[in-house]
Amino acid sequence: MKILVRFLHYLALSAFLAFALFPLFWLLKVSVTPNDLLYAEGVRLWPSRMSFDHYGAVLRHSQFPLFFRNSLIVSLATAILATAAASAAGYAFSRFRFRGKAWITGLLLVSQMFPLVIIVAPIFRLLAPLGLTNSLSGLIVVYTAFNTPFAAFLMQSFFEAIPKDLEEAAMIDGASRFQALRQVVLPLTLPGLAATGGFVFSAAWSELLFALMLNSSASVSTFPAGMMGFISKFSVDFGQMMAAGILALLPVCAFFFLIQRHLVQGLTAGAVKG
């Protein structure tokens, strides 16, 4: 009976694993299938001959390296700026009691509740006169604002795990609060900062709708927007598109494996607090 239960447990988990990984496996499979075998061996699980031609073509003869660079700039800048703004706010939430705190928390919560699509038009009209449409800076500003609220709550829960005594001791020794924050608290929050930064990075890396709306020229397209343009133009080159897809996955998956545990920890702390 015990063995049967354990067998069913593993069987069910394997089914979940297969369901989670199969689509990504298929992406990988088509990306290494040479063009002449693509249709002949359509439903085979692995091609009889592998080739990396699609990757070569994507990296050398398409605009994907440019899109990749744009996405990297936008996502890194967004991750740094949003994590900085969110740490400051999260620190204030965890350490101070002040007038208007409930209002500020409310503002952050409301900003997470409404359909973002309602502000597509106003944001376009706000950024256009400032020259921030068709520019990477415009996307950075917008993404930083979108991601700061959640990142602030995440940082708050990381700060709350650090005892107040530590920075108070430093302040008694003559450090200002900002010095104490920088030299005592932040080094202890590094895993939290990394998790928050990684979370914001992947959110910015994945965003499609605002990237399509705000930036129309290819020279400032991010990866998602560039890939959609590529698809509507060359919808038949499946091998190349899937190679590009695998390349788009690499940075986020790397981040995900590094931060996965910390992120679950932060979410748990937040969830328990309710």
Next chain:
Amino acid sequence: MKRAEPYLYTAPAVLLIAAVMLAPLITGLSYAFHDIILLDPLSGDFVGFDHFREMMEDDSFWTALSNTVSWTVLSVSLQFGFGLALALLLNRPMPGRRLVQALVFLPWAVPGFLSGLTWAWLFNPVIGPLPHWLTSLGLMTSAENILSDPHLALWGPIAANVWWGIPFFAITLLAALQSISKEIYEAASIDGAGPWLRFSRITLPLLAPTILLTVMLRTVWVANFAELIVVMTKGGPADSTQILSSYIFSLAFQRLDFGYASAVSAILLLLLLAYAASVMALRRVMADRG
């Protein structure tokens, strides 16, 4: 100086959110009452409730509204059901659990647009295996793309959404499961309660608050989530997969009719607020009884 400190720390976040999200939200709501067409210098007049009257007679709007309900209810209930099952499976100790957990949560890291594309390819009979498998199983008469069949097309984005959203529920529910103390289960076992009784009398009631909150937040989020549909079907064929948020996007992006798009957004926002308020009220009633 001391009193200003908390405001200095919160100022960057607050200013940014007020300027880039809150102010545009207010402008966006006001657009709903104006005739605003991008690149058209003659537009901009106040039109009162004209957009809302137009909406009442707009068949695409009503189709999108009913699709929004099917899309959201089916996606969220499947994500939740599978997510709860996965959380229960992962909550049992076993060797290699950490690795299995990282792998099974991986879809969560995949960018939304990419999971849409991946599933669109899986459903494509030229390149993907799904139509051939469904035909072999006798579920389809011939290997065709369900994304081009108006009766089935919505299942494509739903499949992608379920695949992508299971990890979120599994993570939150697993965290809640791990906070239930083992002693309660032991005491119940000693009293002779079997697995089903322990699940229905201990696990479910203790999880209920987390379940209610995450299902509510997720419902709002999924109803707003247009990306998969924009990527996989663009709302077609013949509006059969158009939901309100993807409809708003195509109104703004293709027709450049920002006024009408904002009016539809305002309705979506109202519906979601009404939904969230009623769930919160239900939660209060349940808490009072408990």
